[in-house]
Amino acid sequence: MSELLRVEDLSIAFGNNQVLKGLSFEVNENEVLGIIGPNGAGKTVLLNILTGILKPDSGRIIYQGEDIAKTKIVERTYMGIGRTFQVPRSFEGMSVYENVMIGGVCGRQMTEKEAGAGADKILAQINMADKRDLLAGTLGLLDRKRLEIGVALASKPRLLLIDEAAGGLTESEVVSIIDIVRGAKEQGVTIIWIEHVLQTMIEGTDRTLCVAEGRNVICGNPRDVMDSPEVHAVYLGTEEDYADEGAGADNDIAKTGTAQALPPQDKTLLEISGLNVLHGDLQAIHDVSMRIERGHIVSIIGANGAGKSTLLNTVMGIHNPAGGTIVFEGDDITGKRTSAIAEKGLAMTPEGSRVFADMTVTENLLMGAYLPAAKKAKTEQLEKVFEMFPVLKEKSEQLASFLSGGQRQMLSIARAIMMNPKVVICDEISLGLAPVVIQDIYAKLKELNEQGLTFILVEQEIKRSLRHSDYSYVMVKGRIVLEGKSSELSRSDVSDAYFGINRFA
Amino acid sequence: MQGVRKNNYTKSLAILVIVIVLFFLPQYGSDYAISIGVLIFLYISLGQMWNLLGGYSGLVSLGQQIFVGIGGYTAALVTEVWHQSIAVSLVVAAGVSLVFAFIISFPIFKMRGVYFTIGTWIVSEALLVFFRNWKFVNYDAGYNITIAYRIPMSQIYHGALVIGIGSVVLVYLILRSRMGLALMSMRDNEGAAEVRGVRLYRTKLYCFVISSVYTAITGVVLYLNIAYIKPGAAFGIDWTVCMVFIVVIGGLGTIEGPIIGAVVYVILRQYLYSFPGISMVILGAVAVAIILLMPKGIMGAIHKKFGVEVFSVRRRIDERLEDGS
Amino acid sequence: MKKEMYRKILMVALCIVMVFAMAACGGGGSSTGDSSGGSNASTETTGGGEPSAPATTDKTEILVGFAAPLTGPLAIFMGPTPWVEALCLDAINNQNGGILVDGKQLPIRVIYADTESDSNKAMEAATKLVTQDKVDILVGAWTPVGANPISAVAERYEIPAFTFGAPEESWLEGGPYKWATGMHFNYDLLCTDIINMWNKLDTNKKVGFVLDTDVDGATGREVYTRMLEGTEYEIFDPGAYTIGTTDFTSMISKLKEANVEIITADMITPDFTTFWKQCHQYGYIPKVCTINKGMHYEADVENLGDDGGNGITFSSLWDKNFPFSSPLLGMSATEIADLWQSENEGFYPYSIGYDVAMYDILNDVLTRAGTLDKATLLDAILATDIDTVFGNLSFNENQCMVVPAIATQWLPGETFPFEKKVVSSETFPAIPSYDPIIIPATTQK
Structure with a gap:
C-alpha cells in the first residue's frame, strides 16, 4: 500500500493557544484512518489546514508526493481533496440534487449532464434519491449529514476528510453513515474520519490515530488503540462508559442525589x-x-x-x-x-451551547446575570462559578470563540447558573x-x-x-x-x- | 412524462404569444402606452441585471448607475459630438463599460459584504464629481441628445423591448448554466462554495462584468428616450433606488420578480402625479407595506401560495412532475 | 390535476392583466374632454406633423401642461406661481369669458406634473402631459434642467412648447428647435450690462474671478474673459472653487494681495454668504462685488448682517420698477409687485415677472390662433410681438425671446431693510437706471 498523504511536524497557534504541536502521521491509499481525541486537540483545525482554509505556522503536507502547503483551496479540490463540515454547510436555497451537482460541476469541471448523472448515482449511494428535489434548508440532521458526504463525493475526491459525521445522531443513524463511508472506500477513496463516537472507529476504520494536545499520541489498529494505556490516560474511563451494564448498577448520582434534603411542603x-x-x-x-x-x-x-x-x-x-x-x-x-x-x-442551556462568540468569557457570564434579581448577586455568583469551573477563570478574558467545544458547554452552564435559577x-x-x-x-x-x-x-x-x-x-x-x-x-x-x-x- | 412536455409547451406558447402581442403594441396602443412600455422594458432590464448581482451572487451594488451613466454619455458623445450612428454608440458603450468594469473590479473586489456595497457607491459618486469637472463631457451642462428627437417612438419602443426581453433571456441562460450553479452556491454559503471548487473571484468578476455591460447598453436606450443628460442625473443614486425597489418588491432572487417590480414601479409612479409633494412618501409607504406583508416580494408570495414559477431555475428530471397526476 | 389547471389559468390571467394594464394606460387618468380624433396630429408615432382637419368643438377647455419643479431645490421658483395663476386665469376665464377657439369660448386650465427638479423625471413628466393628458401646449421652466428636457419632448411629439427661466445659450444647446420656444435671458448681454456698471465706478480696474466649477462658472469665465479682452480691465483668476466649500480664506488672501477691487462671482447663495462673511473677517472689502446666480432674494441679503449686504450688485431678472405693464391684467409692473406684497409676506420675488409674462403671451397667442391645431398654434407663437412686463417681446431666429438681465444693486430700503435699484440697463434702454455706488467702507466690521 502506498502513501497518499503524509503530514510532517505540523504546528499552528492562535494567539497564545498552541493548538498543534508538531503533529505527524501518514495515510495510505484506500484506507480509512480514524482520528480521535479530546476536545481542543485540534482535529478540526487539522482538517482546515489540509484543505487550505488555514495556513500552518510550520510543517509540511505531502499529498501525492507534492508539498501542497502553498496550494490554494480551490486547487486542492481539483487535486482530489474533499471534505465535510462538522456543522453541515449545505446550500440552503438549492435542492438536494443541485447541491450534489455543485460538487461535480465546480469541483471536477464536469458538464451539467455528467454531473447530473454522477449526482443520481451518489444520491442512491447516500440513500436520498427520494429527497432529490427538496430544498436543503428543509432537511433534518441525518439527511444533512448524508448530503454533506454526498456533495463531497460528487467532486470525485481521492482523499475524503470527514469531520464528525456521526455527532448528534442515534445509533441506528450512525450505522447508516458507516455504511456510506464503507461504500466510498469500496470505490477506492481514501478517507480520514474524525469522530467522537468511538463505536464508529471500531466498526468503520482501518487504523485509528489519537491526537491529544496537538500531537500524535498513538496510531494503529482501532481496538489496540482503544485498549492502549495512552488513550486511557487521555480519556480516563473509556471502558467504563461503554461496557455494557445491567440495570441498576452503579447509579451514583441517582442514588446519592435524591437522598439529599427535599423541601417538605x-x-x-x-x-x-x-x-x-x-x-x-x-x-x-x-x-x-x-x-x-x-x-x-x-x-x-x-x-x-x-x-x-x-x-x-x-x-x-x-x-x-x-x-x-x-x-x-x-x-x-x-x-x-x-x-x-x-x-x-427557569434557565436553559440551549443545544449547541450558543455562547456569545464575540464577547469574553466574563462578559458572557455577566450576560447571565442580566435580570434584576440576578444582577444584585452577580459578583458572588461570578466567584462561585469560577470556583466551580476553574478553566473558565483561566480563560476569563478570552473571547468565547476561542474556547473548545467542552469549554463552551461549561460556559453555557455557568451562564445559566449566573441567573440564580431554581x-x-x-x-x-x-x-x-x-x-x-x-x-x-x-x-x-x-x-x-x-x-x-x-x-x-x-x-x-x-x-x-x-x-x-x-x-x-x-x-x-x-x-x-x-x-x-x-x-x-x-x-x-x-x-x-x-x-x-x-x-x- | 407526457404531462411535463405539455406543461412546458403551454408555458412557452403563452410566453411567445405575449411577446408577439407586446411587439405589435405600437400598432394599436396609444402614445402614452408606448411611452410607458419603453420605461417598463428598460426598467425590467435594470432590475434583472441588479438581481443577477444582488439576488443571485450576493453582490449588493449601490453603484450600477455608473454604467447607466456610461451608456448615456456614450450615446450623447457618439451622436452629438462625433455624429455617428446609434449602433456605434451601443458598441462603444459596451466596450467602455467592459473596460471600466474590469478596472474598478480590482479595488472593489478586495472588499467584502458591506464594504463592497459602499465601495460601489463611492466610485459612482467620484465619477459624478469627475464628470462635473471634465471639459470633455461639457462639465455640468451635459448634452441634449438631439438625434433622439427624430427617432420614431416605435423604434425606441422596440429597442427597449429587445433589451428587456433580452435581459430576461440572458439571466435565465446564465442561471441554467454551470455558472448559475456556482452563483447560487456562492449566494448561499461562500465558504462552502469555495471548498466545493467554485472559483469565487473569477465567478464574481464574470457576473459583475456581464451585469455592468448590459446595464450600460440599457443606459444607451434609456438616454435616447430621455434625450437630455447631465452628470447629476446620469450618475444619480436614484437609479439604484429604482433598481432596488423593483427587485425587492418584485421578488429578490427570482426571474419573474423584476418583471413584476418594474410594472408596479412604473405604473405606481404614473398614478403618483396626482399627489405632487407627497409622491415619494407614498412610494415609500407602499414599499414598506409590501415588504411587511410579503417579505419575499410579490413573486415570492405568489410562489409560496400557489407554487407558480414561470421561469424556474431548478434542475429537474423530466419524470419528476410537480402536479399530482 | 386540478392544481395544474388552476396554475395555468392563473398564469394566463396574470399575463392578460399585464397587457391590458399597459394598453389601458392610454385612456385612463386624466380628465380632459377626451379625444376627438383630429385635433392631435401626433396620435400616431412617426414623424411629419401635417395639420389635420379643423378641430371639432367637443373640447371643453384649453389645456396647458406645465412640467414644473414642484419639489426639490428648484421648487423655490414656483413659489408665487399659484398666486399669479389665480390672478391671471381669473382675468382670462372669468372676466373675458375664456378664449374664442374653434368657434367656442373655452377657459384655460393649467395642469402640473412634478419634475422633482430632476432632468430624468422632467422628461417623464412632460411625456405624460403630452401623451396621457393630451395638453395643447407644453410649458417648462427654470434652469436648463427645466427647459431642455421639455424642449426635447416637444420636438419628439411635435407639440408647441414654451420654456423660460434659463440662459439662452444653455437652452440653445438642445437646438435648433422647431417646436420648442423660449423666453430666456442672454448671458452676453448680462455681462455687457455689468461691465457698463463697472465703467460708472471709480476703481483700479482689477477684476477678480470667484467662480464655481459648475457650468455657470465655466461659462462666466469664458464670457468675461472674452468681453474684457482688449479693455482696460485686468483679470485676476485665483482658480475655480467647488460648490459647498466652507473655507475661502486662501482665495481671499490672494485677492487681497493682488489688490483686486472688483469681484465678479458666480456662486449660489449659501456659498456667497460664507464667502462674504469671511471677507469681512479678513478685512477685505472690494469696492465692487457683483454676483450672478445668487442673492436674488431680499431675505438672503438680510442674512449677511445689518449692513453686510449694502452695495452688493447682481444681475436681476425682473424688477418692479420696469416701466412696463401686463396687457392682460391691465396693471404696471409696480402695481403687480405691490399687489403681491400686500397679499403676501415679504419682498416680492422676481419670478412673478416671468409667470405674468407667460400668461400674457399664452392669452395673446391663443386669441390670435383661434384654434388648437398644433401647427397653427406654433405659427401664432412665433409671430408674437407683444408688450409685457419685460417690455416688448418677440422671437429671434433661435425661437427665443430675450428678456432683460440687468445690473442691479442692493441698497438700504424704506419698507424693507434692503431694496434693489437698477444701476445699469444699457442693453435695455427703456429701463431707467440709477448710478451705482461703491460698497461703503462702513460695512467693514
Whole structure:
C-alpha cells in the first residue's frame, strides 16, 4: 500500500493557544484512518489546514508526493481533496440534487449532464434519491449529514476528510453513515474520519490515530488503540462508559442525589399537563404530561426528532402550545413571554451551547446575570462559578470563540447558573464532547444538585441519562412512551421504548 | 412524462404569444402606452441585471448607475459630438463599460459584504464629481441628445423591448448554466462554495462584468428616450433606488420578480402625479407595506401560495412532475 | 390535476392583466374632454406633423401642461406661481369669458406634473402631459434642467412648447428647435450690462474671478474673459472653487494681495454668504462685488448682517420698477409687485415677472390662433410681438425671446431693510437706471 498523504511536524497557534504541536502521521491509499481525541486537540483545525482554509505556522503536507502547503483551496479540490463540515454547510436555497451537482460541476469541471448523472448515482449511494428535489434548508440532521458526504463525493475526491459525521445522531443513524463511508472506500477513496463516537472507529476504520494536545499520541489498529494505556490516560474511563451494564448498577448520582434534603411542603416544582404543540401543520408534541420534583435531576431521553427540544422550548416560552398547561411553582406560565419565564427562575442551556462568540468569557457570564434579581448577586455568583469551573477563570478574558467545544458547554452552564435559577434545563450538553469532559460536567451538575438546584437533562444517550438522573421520561415522536425512576428502569426497557417496540400500550 | 412536455409547451406558447402581442403594441396602443412600455422594458432590464448581482451572487451594488451613466454619455458623445450612428454608440458603450468594469473590479473586489456595497457607491459618486469637472463631457451642462428627437417612438419602443426581453433571456441562460450553479452556491454559503471548487473571484468578476455591460447598453436606450443628460442625473443614486425597489418588491432572487417590480414601479409612479409633494412618501409607504406583508416580494408570495414559477431555475428530471397526476 | 389547471389559468390571467394594464394606460387618468380624433396630429408615432382637419368643438377647455419643479431645490421658483395663476386665469376665464377657439369660448386650465427638479423625471413628466393628458401646449421652466428636457419632448411629439427661466445659450444647446420656444435671458448681454456698471465706478480696474466649477462658472469665465479682452480691465483668476466649500480664506488672501477691487462671482447663495462673511473677517472689502446666480432674494441679503449686504450688485431678472405693464391684467409692473406684497409676506420675488409674462403671451397667442391645431398654434407663437412686463417681446431666429438681465444693486430700503435699484440697463434702454455706488467702507466690521 502506498502513501497518499503524509503530514510532517505540523504546528499552528492562535494567539497564545498552541493548538498543534508538531503533529505527524501518514495515510495510505484506500484506507480509512480514524482520528480521535479530546476536545481542543485540534482535529478540526487539522482538517482546515489540509484543505487550505488555514495556513500552518510550520510543517509540511505531502499529498501525492507534492508539498501542497502553498496550494490554494480551490486547487486542492481539483487535486482530489474533499471534505465535510462538522456543522453541515449545505446550500440552503438549492435542492438536494443541485447541491450534489455543485460538487461535480465546480469541483471536477464536469458538464451539467455528467454531473447530473454522477449526482443520481451518489444520491442512491447516500440513500436520498427520494429527497432529490427538496430544498436543503428543509432537511433534518441525518439527511444533512448524508448530503454533506454526498456533495463531497460528487467532486470525485481521492482523499475524503470527514469531520464528525456521526455527532448528534442515534445509533441506528450512525450505522447508516458507516455504511456510506464503507461504500466510498469500496470505490477506492481514501478517507480520514474524525469522530467522537468511538463505536464508529471500531466498526468503520482501518487504523485509528489519537491526537491529544496537538500531537500524535498513538496510531494503529482501532481496538489496540482503544485498549492502549495512552488513550486511557487521555480519556480516563473509556471502558467504563461503554461496557455494557445491567440495570441498576452503579447509579451514583441517582442514588446519592435524591437522598439529599427535599423541601417538605410542595415537592412539585414544574408540572406539565396535556401539552400539545404544533409546528405549522405538524403536531410535534402529543398530550405530554410530566412532573418535575424539586431537587431532582430528571432526564428526557429520545432520538433526533422526538420532540425534546420542542418541549423545552415550549416550557421556556419560545413556542406557544396549542393546548395544555405548564405550571411552575403554582404559577401558570403557559404561553408567557420567555423573559417573564426566565424571571421566574427557569434557565436553559440551549443545544449547541450558543455562547456569545464575540464577547469574553466574563462578559458572557455577566450576560447571565442580566435580570434584576440576578444582577444584585452577580459578583458572588461570578466567584462561585469560577470556583466551580476553574478553566473558565483561566480563560476569563478570552473571547468565547476561542474556547473548545467542552469549554463552551461549561460556559453555557455557568451562564445559566449566573441567573440564580431554581431549575436549569440542559439541552444535550454532552453533544460532541469527549467522555472525560462529559464526566467532568456531570460531576459539576451533581455538585450543584446537591446544593438544591433542580435539573432537567435532555440527552440522546440512554446509559448516561439513566446513570445520572433520578427520574426519566422516554419520548418518541412527540409522545411519552415510558417513564419511571431511573434506578428502576432497565436499559433494555428503555431501548425498546426508544426504538418503538411497543410493549407499553 | 407526457404531462411535463405539455406543461412546458403551454408555458412557452403563452410566453411567445405575449411577446408577439407586446411587439405589435405600437400598432394599436396609444402614445402614452408606448411611452410607458419603453420605461417598463428598460426598467425590467435594470432590475434583472441588479438581481443577477444582488439576488443571485450576493453582490449588493449601490453603484450600477455608473454604467447607466456610461451608456448615456456614450450615446450623447457618439451622436452629438462625433455624429455617428446609434449602433456605434451601443458598441462603444459596451466596450467602455467592459473596460471600466474590469478596472474598478480590482479595488472593489478586495472588499467584502458591506464594504463592497459602499465601495460601489463611492466610485459612482467620484465619477459624478469627475464628470462635473471634465471639459470633455461639457462639465455640468451635459448634452441634449438631439438625434433622439427624430427617432420614431416605435423604434425606441422596440429597442427597449429587445433589451428587456433580452435581459430576461440572458439571466435565465446564465442561471441554467454551470455558472448559475456556482452563483447560487456562492449566494448561499461562500465558504462552502469555495471548498466545493467554485472559483469565487473569477465567478464574481464574470457576473459583475456581464451585469455592468448590459446595464450600460440599457443606459444607451434609456438616454435616447430621455434625450437630455447631465452628470447629476446620469450618475444619480436614484437609479439604484429604482433598481432596488423593483427587485425587492418584485421578488429578490427570482426571474419573474423584476418583471413584476418594474410594472408596479412604473405604473405606481404614473398614478403618483396626482399627489405632487407627497409622491415619494407614498412610494415609500407602499414599499414598506409590501415588504411587511410579503417579505419575499410579490413573486415570492405568489410562489409560496400557489407554487407558480414561470421561469424556474431548478434542475429537474423530466419524470419528476410537480402536479399530482 | 386540478392544481395544474388552476396554475395555468392563473398564469394566463396574470399575463392578460399585464397587457391590458399597459394598453389601458392610454385612456385612463386624466380628465380632459377626451379625444376627438383630429385635433392631435401626433396620435400616431412617426414623424411629419401635417395639420389635420379643423378641430371639432367637443373640447371643453384649453389645456396647458406645465412640467414644473414642484419639489426639490428648484421648487423655490414656483413659489408665487399659484398666486399669479389665480390672478391671471381669473382675468382670462372669468372676466373675458375664456378664449374664442374653434368657434367656442373655452377657459384655460393649467395642469402640473412634478419634475422633482430632476432632468430624468422632467422628461417623464412632460411625456405624460403630452401623451396621457393630451395638453395643447407644453410649458417648462427654470434652469436648463427645466427647459431642455421639455424642449426635447416637444420636438419628439411635435407639440408647441414654451420654456423660460434659463440662459439662452444653455437652452440653445438642445437646438435648433422647431417646436420648442423660449423666453430666456442672454448671458452676453448680462455681462455687457455689468461691465457698463463697472465703467460708472471709480476703481483700479482689477477684476477678480470667484467662480464655481459648475457650468455657470465655466461659462462666466469664458464670457468675461472674452468681453474684457482688449479693455482696460485686468483679470485676476485665483482658480475655480467647488460648490459647498466652507473655507475661502486662501482665495481671499490672494485677492487681497493682488489688490483686486472688483469681484465678479458666480456662486449660489449659501456659498456667497460664507464667502462674504469671511471677507469681512479678513478685512477685505472690494469696492465692487457683483454676483450672478445668487442673492436674488431680499431675505438672503438680510442674512449677511445689518449692513453686510449694502452695495452688493447682481444681475436681476425682473424688477418692479420696469416701466412696463401686463396687457392682460391691465396693471404696471409696480402695481403687480405691490399687489403681491400686500397679499403676501415679504419682498416680492422676481419670478412673478416671468409667470405674468407667460400668461400674457399664452392669452395673446391663443386669441390670435383661434384654434388648437398644433401647427397653427406654433405659427401664432412665433409671430408674437407683444408688450409685457419685460417690455416688448418677440422671437429671434433661435425661437427665443430675450428678456432683460440687468445690473442691479442692493441698497438700504424704506419698507424693507434692503431694496434693489437698477444701476445699469444699457442693453435695455427703456429701463431707467440709477448710478451705482461703491460698497461703503462702513460695512467693514
